[in-house]
Amino acid sequence: MGSEVEKMVDSKSAIEHKSYARVGLMGNPSDAYFGKTISFLLGNFWASVKLQPSKDLVINPHPIHDFVAFGSIRHLVDRLRKEGYYGGVRLLMALCKEFFEYCSNNKIELHDQNFTLSYETNIPRQTGLSGSSAIVCAALNCLLDFYKVRHLIKVEIRPQIILNAEKELGIVAGLQDRVVQVYGGLVFMDFDKKFMEEKGHGRYTPMDVNLLPRLYLIYAENPSDSGKVHSSVRQKWLDGDKFIISKMEEVAVIASECRKALLENDSTQIANLMNRNFDIRRQMFGDCVLGSLNLKMIDVARSVSAACKFTGSGGAVVALCPEGPDQAKLLKDACKEAGFIMEPIKTIPSLV
């Protein structure tokens, strides 16, 4: 009886937050290079994190994504091929560290009660839909509520805490995913170097999510580590490679042009910009890094003249059919034939 009462008290004080996947609509990957991007939240997929007060501090491994006991060596190899080596536990641990350090450095006092964190996700794994930062963002929201410090950590600072948790793990990434996961809806982001260095965050402008044209998502089961994808380009950029620097600037300008096209409801222009964005990525990263499966998704969309680009670093594609539903039907058939999943994109309104 006693334990039942305890359970009820526990479940009453449990905190749960959901964080959605995101689509990098335009300008990515210039977010990590003082550029500009437009992203929106993808309502089709989400991660959720639950925090329950507990005696000890526990990070619960996910029964599938962090599973480390296997029926056979074949089973183990299969899991690694499909899901890669890591699950979400390391993300949750790294976030706790970054959160604690941020609070200590900013003289934000934390009470000394403990908690247990568990997570769930249906975001297709490592497909450039920001499954990683969705887990971290949902966990940050839990910690903000558990420690009652939401009012002490400004909204514009939160994406950096989320990014720092991933940086801590050596994941090379930019801010755009985390910004839209904190703000929700559709956001235009300007990562101007001078502004960033002065303020510690970019200029984030929420836009009306209803400005978006009808968009489609295409993805494949294809774990690709965004850190691995980014590292060679990042190194070149750090070494002052003129080609990479100029292409990053070019891709950032595309985000500004897209903002204008969205406001003018010009989907033909949005389609042109999407294609240009992808072509520039291809010039910077090269086909070998992008991978044949990712390139095939682009080819399939282009085979029916749909506009398309990666949602993130690879694994999923966002497509626009400027000619309307007949073209979308052709795209659906072409995806089916190629073994890719295609679904209409759902959006989520602004959260702030």
Ligand SMILES: Nc1ncnc2c1ncn2[C@@H]1O[C@H](COP(=O)(O)OP(=O)(O)O)[C@@H](O)[C@H]1O
């Ligand atoms: N769906 C998931 N479930 C558990 N952990 C995940 C998931 N997706 C990503 N991760 C974790 O985040 C790390 C980085 O993922 P990343 O390459 O950024 O993929 P994504 O494009 O989904 O953000 C992975 O190595 C893994 O530790």
Ligand SMILES: O=C(O)[C@H]1O[C@H](OP(=O)(O)O)[C@H](O)[C@@H](O)[C@@H]1O
């Ligand atoms: O390359 C990109 O477009 C993005 O890659 C990463 O996102 P992911 O969903 O993990 O592929 C990175 O975090 C973003 O900042 C980049 O814009």
Ligand SMILES: [Mg+2]
């Ligand atoms: Mg990621």
